[in-house]
Amino acid sequence: MNGARWLVQALAAEGVDTLFGYPGGAIMPFYDALHGAASSGHAMKHVLVRHEQGAAFAANGYARASGQVGVCVATSGPGASNLVTGIADAMLDSVPMVVITGQVPTTLMGTDAFQELDVFGMTLPIVKHSFLARSVDDLSRMLGEAFRIARSGRPGPVLIDLPKDVQNGDASHLPMHAPLPVERAPAPMDASLHAALALVSQAQRPVVYGGGGIALGDAVQAFRTFVDATQIPSVLTLRGLGALPTGHPLNLGMLGMHGSRAANLAVQESDLLIVVGARFDDRATGKLAEFAPNARVVHMDLDACEIGKLRHADVGVRGDIRATLTALTLPCAAHLHGRNGAFRRQWRATCQQRARDHAARYDAPGDSVYAPALLKQLSERAPRAVVACDVGQHQMWVAQHWRFSDPRQHLTSGALGAMGFGLPAAIGAQLQDPDAQVICVSGDGSFLMNVQELATLKRYGLPVKIVLLDNQALGMVRQWQELFFDKRYSEVDLSDNPDFAAVATAFGIHALHVDRADRVDNALQALLDSPGPALLHVAIDQAANVWPLVPPNHNNAQMLDADEATSLLIGNAPHLSPPKDASHAISA
Template sequence: MNGARWLVQALAAEGVDTLFGYPGGAIMPFYDALHGSDLKHVLVRHEQGAAFAANGYARASGRVGVCVATSGPGASNLVTGIADAMLDSVPMVVITGQVSTALMGTDAFQELDVFGMTMPIVKHSFLARRIDELPRMVAEAFRIARSGRPGPVLIDLPKDVQVGDASHLPAHAPLPSDPVPAPIDASLHAALALISQAQRPVVYGGGGIALGDAVAAFRTFVDATQIPTVLTLKGLGALPAAHPLSLGMLGMHGSRAANLAVQESDLLIVVGARFDDRATGKLSEFAPNARVVHMDLDACEIGKLRHADAGVRGDIRTTLTALTLPCAAHLHGRNGAARRAWRAACQQRAREHAARYDAPGDSVYAPALLKRLSELAPEAVVACDVGQHQMWVAQHWHFSDPRRHLTSGGLGAMGFGLPAAIGAQLESPAARVICVSGDGSFLMNVQELATVARYRLPIKIVLLDNQALGMVRQWQELFFDKRYSEVDLSDNPDFGAIASAFGIRALHIDRADGVEDALQQLLDAPGPALLHVAIDQAANVWPLVPPNHNNAQMLDPELDPGSASAAIVSPAEDSRHALPA
């Protein structure tokens, strides 16, 4: 029984059944210990794929995802996936090999200070220097990863610790997650007072709803109070898209109904959201007349970017449950007529500004294709890459559960979609998993087609190909006087041929009249399949809130044909609004 074998048994005791990784010199004892164990190790083809796959596994399940890599370049290749997990609050345990303790600090072969390098992007880091430290480290790593606001934890494991004698170590005993604090009564009373006075309230829901296992409580609160509701990118699905009180996503590419409701509201009931700049637009002009009730588990988020008139820190599910009946009673009493009129106005605006799918011409209209695919596969888990297609999915896919929408929100990492889909499929083999990608993002981790093929994962890939870095091209068109710099991807490879080379069925469409048949063939394919969709390079994502503008100042040529050609502002005028990937 050496340290590596003890660790394999400890992972099993923690409930780990699947881990994602790539072997190398400093982690080789661990891989030797995996041989013959009950743990399912998934061999990816790049360590970034391992981190994103563990990330997707955790997002889809709510359980801790685990990835493994060797020292040096293996560890550094995990960094992007770790950062993504940190920014989107995804529970992960990351295990890296390290050179032997006697060689640390000597610039040994493949030595890298991954402990220091990842410190800003993990909840906690561990560096094992003695084998006796392993029981505490492993138990603490899993406890920290899943407790409170989830996130990634690193265990850096020197080679001599892996091979050291562990026969004296006790069997691993997992630690319980930290208890979730309940909200204090005074904060609940303050929230109730504000809600009872509001005439134009809006519920603003975010990713914390799913993280807090509060989806059912959230829906009950919205149904009972009958308050119009907007959602962030990470909150989509917390309220079904077809719900009569859902106004859609708010923010830079949010719906007109959602953005205008927020801007006109007199109270924002913020549930598990963090006032991200992509949601708020120009923060100083965001919901200018609204007071704020902010519910969040993480005390650091309350008041961080916007003053909370009533901050309710604690378990979101408990908070919503405690407030539902009192709020409903107050809202249907005093000011009831004003609130009914407000609700009707919001719903009317949502109907008037609903997305249209009757685009002219013969080419494929991506929003219509995605909307139709969501109708054909309503229970699918969707893993998205980053770019225009990510926003089209957010706008036009009808999500009914936030854990079915896997997207890189805070980091905006291209290359996320395919490995995240792999993680989701392995977490739930019977689930229908769809990866929506763009031609730019897809090539960033295209090697993971080998992983899909090896394990015969029935993932369906929809690749929207406009032969450009679409979102960057759109910004250069609108804000940089059409000076297109390094966005041309007209030399893309034959994506169908690439898929076929891996033994994956490939389909292609470039006309709108072929969409229905192609989508049906894709979904009916017995194993993995890729649908290559050629779309217009000039297609843009609308609406769009320009940088340094508030959310009421949306560009949308469908409603205002001159808006997109108007001189707006250079992004350089507000450095807080970075160009999207």
């Protein structure tokens, strides 16, 4: 029983059934222990990815889809550094992960040994906690703490750096591993609940603003009960989509840079924002100084650091979000249906009418494929699918037009905005539930960043369906260069893309192609009917843009659609002025 074998048994005791990794010199004892576990009939499923970034994103997708801790493994040096983007994504989107890296023996640490990197120091800003084992005796404490920290409070990634001699050291004296309990989230204080109720009772134009913390706090049902009981119009962030079903009568849609007009106008005109598990991200708020200028704020969050960080909270309610919503539902409903009830009914009717007036249209003219219509149609054909997105225009089209019914259906790199996320995240989601229908929506730029993971799909026979929207450009950057950089298109041309269907076929993946709107229906059905992994290559217009759009340095009421953008470019949009500096924000 060496350290590596003890670690494998301890991972099994923590409930780990799947891990993603790529072997190398400094982590070889751990892989030998995995082989030994397989020989004894006590195997965890190890998924061999084709790049360590794929391992981190796959573990990330596994955790997002399941709510459980994702685990990835890599060797020292470049293996560890290739994990960094996936670790950062997990930190910024609060995804529970345990990351295990090999390290050179302790006797060589600090000598610039072969494949030595200070991964402990490199990752300090992007993990909840880091561990560097100095002896076998450290393992028992470290592993239990790593999983406890990753799961507890606001979830996130934890790193364990394992020198090779620690993996090989005698661990026969170590006790059997037992998982540590996770502390219960603190209950909200009564005083903060009473203060929140007082603000709610006075509001005439309240809006609920829901974010990713709803799913993280296992509060989806409590959130829906609160909205149904209070009948308050609601908006959602990118990470909050699905907390209310898309068709819910009080769901005004996503707010922010590419949010719906109904959502953005409601927030801008509100007199009270009830913020549930959201952090006032700049993509949601637009120009922060002009965001919801007349609204007081009730901010509910488990993480005290988020309350008041960017926007003053008139009332901060720190604690378990599910308990907070449950405690406030009946009292808020009673107050809202009493005094000022007529004002609130008129406000609700106004918000709902705007949602109808500004509903998306899908009757685009011409023969070419209209991406929003294709995505809406696919979501209706696969209503329970888990969707893993990459980053760019297609990510925003999915957010706007897919009909989500649960937040864990939507896997997307929110805060980091990491291209290359979609395919490996879809692999992780499929492996956490082999019976789930998993769809990866990607763009031609993002797809090539981790295209090697097609080999992982093929090896494990995972029935992930890939929809590749190909406009032969870095679409979101091109859109910004068109609108805000005087059409100075710089390094966005991808017209030399490979034949993606041929690439997929070379990996042994069934491939289809569609480039006409009248053939989309049959193409989608053929994709979904494919028994194993399959790719649908969709050729779309390079000039297609994502609308609406809030320009940088403008508030969310100053949205552009295609016609307004044309007016802006020729100087005929009096309610908008070109931003002085658009360079601070390019990707969505």
